[in-house]
Amino acid sequence: MSAPKKRGLPKPLPDGFILTDNVKKKWRLGKVVGQGGFGLIYYASQDIGSAVSADTDFVVKVEYHENGPLFCELSFYKRAGRPEMMQKWMQSKRLDHLGIPKYWASGQAEYNGIKYRFMVMERLGTDLQKISERNGGRFKKATVLRVGQVLVDILEYIHENEFVHADIKASNLMLGHRNPQELYLADYGLANRYCNDGVQKQYHENHRKGHDGTIEYTSLDAHRGVTGSRRGDIQILGFCLLHWLCGSLPWDGDLKNAVKVMEAKDRLMDSLPESVQQLSVNGASTAEVASLLLYVKSLNFHDKPDYQRLRQILSTGTKEKLDFSVPRGVGEKKSASKALEPPNRGKARCSSTKHQPAMSSIEVQNGQRKAKGQGVSKAKPVAIGEEDDDEEDDDEEDEGGREKKLKQASCNRRRQNVPQKSDRVTRSLRSRAGTLKSYKEDDSTNDDDDEEEEEKEEDVRSNPIDPRYIRGPPKGKRGRPKMV
Structure with a gap:
């Protein structure tokens, strides 16, 4: 049988299929519950003698063995995502929660002559993309700032372990399965090391690798084919926060043309803070996001961000809960646009x-x-x-x-x-x-x-x-x- 395409979704494995991980532990697959990157996600259980319950705490991500994203994700978890490492970091920073999904196991499997790679992960709840679509693309300002603070905590840990995420977006942000007040940054398929044993990679533009990542949010460095950087992650975060506050981005109409998107981002960054402040809608000021992007603009490629300063920029003075109810003015915006429609x-x-x-x-x-x-x-x-x-x-x-x-x-x-x-x-x-x-x-x-x-x-x-x-x-x- 010929090898499958490297970038395609794998053919589903049968319900009840048994996987054996690298330490000989067995996992039973349940039904497919989603897909991420180039892999399918299944419910899973350690109890191989019974059908997998819909209330299980585990999921398994499966990709073709030849695929690259899951290999990259596993590299991140083996180097920086071990539970004991994260626990030690949380204690040193006095954090109650660090939003990186728990890694449980990994291995390889074969079915009908096709090789697969798999990873067992902590099960999570709904993603913010689904909530965003329900809310007209927007979140309440206090919630946006709170999400930003949580992501700064996560990015600081990732960066301290010599990785960048490079793909922050609503579909990669997920609420906890048991506690919806916990937020997780998932999918490390584009994560890469910006630093090898303390030696940081140099700035080098490579237009053949340009525009990598999710076009709406990817950094200007990535648009120019430069390897991932810490300032790039913070800039991506700023573009996401701006989208969640306003419901759209100035370059949304040009997403099929990566060069136009890059030029629009350049114009926005060149005209800060006014270019961002004027995008405020329904009384939800974008001043904090303008300040964050202005700080990103001041960073050199090799600079380490001041994470405490970023938290202060996004601070509301209190530790707000995550409130994903519909923001004020979303319905009014629809009504206003309807009033401007031409006659029937x-x-x-x-x-x-x-x-x-x-x-x-x-x-x-x-x-x-x-x-x-x-x-x-x-x-x-x-x-x-x-x-x-x-x-x-x-x-x-x-x-x-x-x-x-x-x-x-x-x-x-x-x-x-x-x-x-x-x-x-x-x-x-x-x-x-x-x-x-x-x-x-x-x-x-x-x-x-x-x-x-x-x-x-x-x-x-x-x-x-x-x-x-x-x-x-x-x-x-x-x-x-x-x-x-």
């Missing part, structure tokens, strides 16, 4: 016909108008009842071009043996059921008929009409007029 399509079509050429013939079939004749643009659907196949309708005519249009309409009507009007005479559309939709043009002259007489055959205006073209009552089954 039916009305827009009626008013726009004033500037269309006169139509030689219009058939109304199944709620649509079909235009015939020379020089007539395609008619748009009209929301009315089913009409008689032979009934006709003239569009409203513009005053400036009426004489020319009447001349063309006259030729068309002669060919169809239909009497001509000398000036503005509008035929109405009548459904078989007798329902009438009246589309009136704006004009200073009004009809003398009452509203109860709307179903008359002709809507005659106050302008005089040549007696030769005045029609009598409708004749025949379809109500077509006879020539005078």
